[in-house]
Amino acid sequence: MSAEAPARARSGHRPASARPPRTSRCPARQWPALLGVLALAAVVTVVAAATTVYAKVLSRLAHHEPPGARPRD
Numbered sequence: 001m002s003a004e005a006p007a008r009a010r011s012g013h014r015p016a017s018a019r020p021p022r023t024s025r026c027p028a029r030q031w032p033a034l035l036g037v038l039a040l041a042a043v044v045t046v047v048a049a050a051t052t053v054y055a056k057v058l059s060r061l062a063h064h065e066p067p068g069a070r071p072r073d
Helices: 003-012 029-061
Strands: none
Touching: none
């Protein structure tokens, strides 16, 4: 054992090969990203549904004849 080894052990530094990987595969760390994707998908779905309903309402209003109007020939 070299004279450096005890000094490294006392200082708390680990060699680079002993460090844990930076990207953890722990499922708990993936929840925020999954919830973000789910929230984005929900927002897109709500906007698409609202747009569809709005288009149908505008279409019905455009083809609606006012009361007492004569039918066109």
